[in-house]
Amino acid sequence: MNAFDLKGKTILVTGASSGLGKQTAITASEYGARVIITGRNATRLLETHQLLHGEGHLQFLADLTIQSDIDQLVAGLPMLDGLVHCTGISELSPARFITEEIISRTFRISFNASVLLTAGILAKKKLTKNNSSIVFISSISTRYPFVGGAMYISAKAALEAYARVLAIELAPRGTRVNCIAPAFVRTPMLDETAENFSRETVDKIEQRQLMGLGDPVDVANTIVFYLADASKWVSATNLILGGG
Numbered sequence: 001m002n003a004f005d006l007k008g009k010t011i012l013v014t015g016a017s018s019g020l021g022k023q024t025a026i027t028a029s030e031y032g033a034r035v036i037i038t039g040r041n042a043t044r045l046l047e048t049h050q051l052l053h054g055e056g057h058l059q060f061l062a063d064l065t066i067q068s069d070i071d072q073l074v075a076g077l078p079m080l081d082g083l084v085h086c087t088g089i090s091e092l093s094p095a096r097f098i099t100e101e102i103i104s105r106t107f108r109i110s111f112n113a114s115v116l117l118t119a120g121i122l123a124k125k126k127l128t129k130n131n132s133s134i135v136f137i138s139s140i141s142t143r144y145p146f147v148g149g150a151m152y153i154s155a156k157a158a159l160e161a162y163a164r165v166l167a168i169e170l171a172p173r174g175t176r177v178n179c180i181a182p183a184f185v186r187t188p189m190l191d192e193t194a195e196n197f198s199r200e201t202v203d204k205i206e207q208r209q210l211m212g213l214g215d216p217v218d219v220a221n222t223i224v225f226y227l228a229d230a231s232k233w234v235s236a237t238n239l240i241l242g243g244g
């Protein structure tokens with residue numbers, strides 16, 4: 001077997017109804033994985049499902065800010081070889097307008113959801129021992145912050161810290177844990193950020209990016225590496241995509 005392919009592996013991808021999660025699910029299936037996809041929007045999740053290559057894929061609707069949805073998802077999961085967390089929102093706000101509600105809304109999906117889903121999967125023993133992989137999507141903005149991003153970036157920084165601890169905790173059972181930190185990628189989230197916050201800010205950040213804007217497949221190919229046996233000696237990393 002080619003160390004870069006995913007044949008025989010079952011991978012859960014969250015946020016699979018849009019952007020990076022959608023492309024990750026499609027690319028993983030192209031590399032031979034059986035993919036379990038989850039998201040909230042039924043129409044867009046079905047669209048992703050229809051674009052998957054091969055057979056045996058499953059889809060689950062779930063709002064990952066609701067504990068009972070997480071519990072139901074975990075109960076329905078088959079045994080996994082990999083888990084990719086692609087959920088997130090990009091609600092931006094200047095520091096003086098941050099409220100308790102904004103903190104909570106951002107952290108609930110950009111941090112708590114991934115942590116609680118991981119906890120559920122580990123507690124119910126749904127992740128294989130020996131050679132399994134968990135991937136989190138942080139953001140380059142934890143190194144190169146931008147105005148208005150205080151809560152988004154803080155949640156990502158918390159996720160990076162959590163992933164480092166998880167890597168130590170799960171290494172003895174043969175699970176590797178890695179983060180990727182992409183620069184701006186062409187997804188609905190980027191369009192939404194420009195529309196709701198400031199086109200000018202987004203344009204400025206784009207101009208600063210060493211390798212320009214990314215495409216979802218650039219991120220998905222990197223994630224496939226982290227899921228494949230090719231990365232079996234790689235853990236506790238946080239890889240910047242897009243050149244810094």
Ligand SMILES: NC(=O)c1ccc[n+]([C@@H]2O[C@H](COP(=O)([O-])OP(=O)(O)OC[C@H]3O[C@@H](n4cnc5c(N)ncnc54)[C@H](OP(=O)(O)O)[C@@H]3O)[C@@H](O)[C@H]2O)c1
Pocket residue numbers: 014015016017018019020021038039040041042044062063064065086087088089109137138139140181182183184185186187188189190
């Ligand atoms: N795009 C970029 O430039 C960029 C750069 C660096 C990092 N990232 C990170 O990459 C990840 C994916 O971003 P993206 O650009 O692909 O965003 P996106 O296109 O907006 O997709 C976000 C996904 O998160 C899901 N989601 C949101 N709230 C949810 C909830 N409560 N329960 C379950 N799922 C929920 C959405 O599902 P529904 O649509 O079904 O609600 C959607 O599938 C995020 O963590 C983002 O911060 C993105």
